[in-house]
Amino acid sequence: MMATLFFLLFLLLGLYLALRPLWGPKDPFPEPPRREELLRELSVLQEEVGALEGEEKKLALARMVELERALEGWRPPEPRAFNPLPVALALGVALLLGVGLWRYTLPRLPGETTVTQRAEARELRALSQKAKRTGAVEDLLAWGRRAYELQVYEEAAEAYLEVLKKDPKNVEAVRRVGILLFMGGRLEEAQMFLEIAQHADPKAAEGWLFLGNLYFQKGQMPEAIAAWERYLEVGGEARERVEGLIAMARAQAQGGRDGKSVFQARCALCHGAQGEGGLGPKLQGNPILKAPEAVREIVLKGRGQMPPVPLGEEELKALLDYLAGL
DSSP: OHHHHHHHHHHHHHHHHHHHHHHOOOOSSOOOTTHHHHHHHHHHHHHHGGGOOHHHHHHHHHHHHHHHHHHTTOOOOOOOOOOHHHHHHHHHHHHHHHHHHHHHTSOOSTTOOSSSOHHHHHHHHHHHHHHHHHOOHHHHHHHHHHHHHTTOHHHHHHHHHHHHHHOTTOHHHHHHHHHHHHHTTOHHHHHHHHHHHHHHOTTOHHHHHHHHHHHHHTTOHHHHHHHHHHHHHTTOSOHHHHHHHHHHHHHHHTTOOSHHHHHHHHTHHHHOTTSOOSSSOOOTTOGGGGOHHHHHHHHHHOBTTBOOOOOOHHHHHHHHHHHHTO
């Protein structure tokens, strides 16, 4: 953002320097008042002075001198020669700045976003090219892991699916495909992949975390609690957060159906306990909450990385009423 502002500043400065000579300073000899009238009078006297004699001729000549003196400071401004040097200099500076910004700051490579830096995108492209060239499982895994870390999920899915074509029993690929399916809102398929992966590798904390999230989204609170407890047992790092989720799921399992309970059970996981934001956007003060039909559509059908949330009409109405008060 700062680089773009500096570029615009220098561009405007260059244009100013280029156009300034065209404006030029004001003429140092401004037109005298009534110049046209004085010129006409002088012209008439010049025509008539030859026919005058004596005192009248002296007076006419004196008036002519007076008029010429009054008009002496004025002369038509000479046309200014165009100087191409400032224009060329300004355009050259703007061109150099543009090339520099394009080369070092603007995203251009596949996978490069506002999150990934240019070096990371270059690294990801190199891993992708190598994996596609060799087709080796270890190269595909390296590509998939880096894409997943950089949140370039389309490439991560492509890499892990290629791994499964060559090694259908690769547990990491099965687990990551399940997670990506969950992010895409395909809960049934995601559940199948994650359950297979956790059965094969029960010490993978990441799998238990997302499996718990999946059960939670489906309203299966006992299963969600059990999955999150396994996450804590195998040493998952987000202990405090998951303990809060377990408490939330236990409260929901008691059957609360008011709007706050529905929110805590289905939304707080991503949007925060008070709607303050987290994995999902902040809901407190979010203007979209003023359009309940739009919120209903997003909840039931999902949007972006948010999967659809299956709610009954009673739960949905309670949730919308609660969200309207955030």
